Structure formats: C-alpha cells, structure tokens
Amino acid sequence: MGEMKVPADALYGASTMRAVQNFPISGIRFPRRFIRALGLIKQAAAEVNGELGLIPPELARAIAQAAGEVAEGRWDAEFPIDIYQTGSGTSTNTNANEVIATRANQILGDGEVHPNDHVNKCQSSNDVIPTAIHLSSGLVIK
Numbered sequence: 001m002g003e004m005k006v007p008a009d010a011l012y013g014a015s016t017m018r019a020v021q022n023f024p025i026s027g028i029r030f031p032r033r034f035i036r037a038l039g040l041i042k043q044a045a046a047e048v049n050g051e052l053g054l055i056p057p058e059l060a061r062a063i064a065q066a067a068g069e070v071a072e073g074r075w076d077a078e079f080p081i082d083i084y085q086t087g088s089g090t091s092t093n094t095n096a097n098e099v100i101a102t103r104a105n106q107i108l109g110d111g112e113v114h115p116n117d118h119v120n121k122c123q124s125s126n127d128v129i130p131t132a133i134h135l136s137s138g139l140v141i142k
Contacts, residue, residue: 004017004018005017010078011075011078011098011099011102011103012078012079012080012095012098012099012102013098013102013115015091015094015095015098016080016081016091016094016095016098016099018091019081019082019085019091019092019094019095020080020081020082023081023082023084023085023086023091024082025082025084025085026082026083026084027082028082028083028084029079029080029081029082029083030079030081030083030092031136032073032076033136033139033140034132034133034136035070035073035076035079035096036070036071036072036073036136036139037071037131037132037133037135037136037139038070038071038092038093038096038128038132039067039068039069039070039071039072039096039100040067040071040135041128041131041132041135042063042067042070042096042097042100042119042128043063043064043067043068043071045121045122045123046060046061046063046064046067046119047060047064049121049122050064054121054122055118055121058108059104059108059112059113059118062104062105062107062108062113063100063101063104063113063118063119065104065107066099066100066101066103066104066107067100067119069103070096070099070100070103075099075103078095078099079092079095079096079099080095081095087125088125088126088129089125089128089129090125092125092129093120093123093125093128093129094115094116094120094125096119096128097115097116097119097120098115100115100119101113101114101115101118101119104118104119
C-alpha cells in the first residue's frame with residue numbers, strides 16, 4: 001500500500017492516515033458519545049479476551065486501560081476520520097485499534113500490542129460499528 005507519513009506524536013497509524021486522505025468529505029468527525037462507545041466495546045473485548053486466555057493477561061490489562069482512556073475522552077483528537085466513509089466503518093474501527101494499541105504499548109513500555117492481532121481480537125467492523133451506534137444511542141437516552 002506504500003509508505004504513509006503520520007505525525008510523530010500521533011497515536012493512530014498509517015491506516016488512519018490513509019482514511020483521512022481518502023475521505024476528506026465533510027470535515028465532520030464522530031461525536032464524543034460514539035468514540036466513548038468504541039472505547040467501552042474495546043475495553044470489554046480486551047477484558048474477555050484476557051479472561052479466555054486469547055491474549056496474554058498483561059496485554060489485556062494494558063489494552064483495557066488504553067480503551068478506558070479512549071472511553072473517558074482522553075484521546076478524542078486521535079480520531080480524525082470523517083464521519084462519511086465507505087464500507088462498514090472499517091476505517092473507524094482500525095483507527096480505534098491503532099490508537100488503543102499505541103497507547104497500550106506506551107503503558108507497557110514496549111511494542112508487543114498489535115492493533116489487529118490483539119486489540120481487534122475476535123472482532124469485526126461489521127460487529128463493532130453497529131454495536132457502537134446502538135451503545136452510543138443508548139448512552140444519550142439513559
């Protein structure tokens with residue numbers, strides 16, 4: 001897919017940067033409640049994947065902590081993708097995976113957490129994005 005320049009201080013990676021460049025449609029980003037929902041989903045998935053032994057416990061804890069920080073709103077600026085995009089929201093799911101993996105690696109102090117192999121373990125954009133839509137809607141009307 002070629003090289004991609006990503007800001008040195010960004011928590012997201014090349015896939016997010018490609019989406020930003022490929023879909024500069026409206027300038028509208030996902031709302032806070034949607035990013036919160038993504039964080040909560042990724043946090044729960046990390047906890048369950050750790051309990052099931054699908055990812056090492058120390059990685060699961062770091063991913064869950066990083067995802068919790070996303071849910072809290074600490075990293076909202078790291079979600080630059082336009083709300084209008086193609087497909088099933090894969091770019092947005094990947095954006096979350098990259099941010100959470102990078103932050104988890106910072107927490108651990110090494111580079112063991114992989115965005116797809118660990119953060120996105122047993123998940124699909126086809127599941128995560130509709131769930132985030134429903135959860136973010138529920139958070140608004142609670």
